[in-house]
Amino acid sequence: MITPRDLDVDFAPVPRHWLAGNAAATAVSNGVSLLFPHGERFFVRAVKHFLDRIDDPGLRAQVKGFFGQEGRHAREHERFNEILRRQGFEIDRFLEAYDRISRWIEARTPPKLRLAVTAACEHFTAIMAEGAFQGPLLELSASEMQALLAWHAAEEIEHKAVAYDVLQRIDPSYWLRVGGLAMATVMLGGFWLWAATMLLRQDGLRWPAALRQLRALHAAGGGDPRREAIIRRVFVRGIREYLRRDFHPSQLPNEDLAAAWFAAHGLAMPEAA
Numbered sequence: 249m250i251t252p253r254d255l256d257v258d259f260a261p262v263p264r265h266w267l268a269g270n271a272a273a274t275a276v277s278n279g280v281s282l283l284f285p286h287g288e289r290f291f292v293r294a295v296k297h298f299l300d301r302i303d304d305p306g307l308r309a310q311v312k313g314f315f316g317q318e319g320r321h322a323r324e325h326e327r328f329n330e331i332l333r334r335q336g337f338e339i340d341r342f343l344e345a346y347d348r349i350s351r352w353i354e355a356r357t358p359p360k361l362r363l364a365v366t367a368a369c370e371h372f373t374a375i376m377a378e379g380a381f382q383g384p385l386l387e388l389s390a391s392e393m394q395a396l397l398a399w400h401a402a403e404e405i406e407h408k409a410v411a412y413d414v415l416q417r418i419d420p421s422y423w424l425r426v427g428g429l430a431m432a433t434v435m436l437g438g439f440w441l442w443a444a445t446m447l448l449r450q451d452g453l454r455w456p457a458a459l460r461q462l463r464a465l466h467a468a469g470g471g472d473p474r475r476e477a478i479i480r481r482v483f484v485r486g487i488r489e490y491l492r493r494d495f496h497p498s499q500l501p502n503e504d505l506a507a508a509w510f511a512a513h514g515l516a517m518p519e520a521a
Contacts, residue, residue, distance in 0.1 A: 250313025250407050253515065255324050257395045259331045266390035271451045272461035276478070277385075277393075278332060279444030280376075282339060283436070284325040284400075286347050288318040290354060291369065294362040295411055298418050307413055314410040317403045324396060342446050346439055353435070360419050364428020367411040369436055371497060372486045374408035377401035379481060381505040398509055405506035409497040422493060429490050433483060 267274040292315050302308050332339055354362060380386055380401040386394045415425065448458050489495060 250310050252316030255399050257392050259328050259392050262331050262390050262392050264335045266393050268388040270465050272458035275447040276444045278447050280440050281325050282443045283439055285322040288322040291366045292318050294366040295414055297359045310410050314407045321400055337450055363415050364424050365432045367415045368429040368432035370411045371490055373404045375482050375486050377404040378502040402506040402509045405502050412497050
């Protein structure tokens with residue numbers, strides 16, 4: 249059973265550069281955070297469209313848990329958006345444009361393709377969640393953001409297969425899955441780049457300087473900047489895995505990362521059926 253959990257965190261103390269004091273790294277992380285409220289609700293709408301065609305009681309229960317988790321994620325990232333506004337970031341013009349463009353695309357996309365896009369995006373977010381637990385992101389973050397990101401990451405891992413399983417029940421076409429992957433890559437990558445660029449400019453940074461900051465941060469932590477770049481770590485890896493004809497999200501053995509976080513916080517992660 250997928251369990252929606254509430255987060256009780258006061259974001260007011262979060263500093264402007266909450267990730268290792270690094271403006272570029274914070275802007276990149278804030279950029280994807282800005283996408284979550286609308287994005288999570290799109291995922292819910294895409295899956296909910298097919299709810300009456302899911303006759304398996306176990307999968308229906310998982311879907312309803314997925315709805316609850318995604319709704320809470322959207323709410324908490326909206327609360328964090330208020331902190332960005334208080335910090336002086338002008339984010340509303342971006343959010344309005346992002347919402348308008350993505351809804352225009354959604355209205356002109358067939359329901360099955362929207363579901364396929366959701367399944368692919370959930371694979372990307374599961375990879376990001378795994379990276380959050382395995383890399384230095386959490387320990388370098390302000391404590392309030394550490395709580396938000398770890399909670400969100402653990403639940404993303406917990407429900408990583410739900411949209412994919414629904415897609416396989418509705419239409420298991422490989423080419424539909426690949427079409428959703430292509431659209432998800434362009435939309436997630438494009439909106440994320442746009443959001444991060446907008447935030448960087450408000451901190452007086454352009455991409456050449458931002459990339460130098462990111463490389464310096466990775467080097468200081470003993471990492472390889474080339475391997476740790478988001479394009480390679482999330483998108484290249486995710487596309488390569490997802491293109492396998494026998495792919496299933498359960499092939500990524502990262503449940504132990506979520507289970508460990510839940511256990512450390514006195515929460516249970518139900519065993520897979």
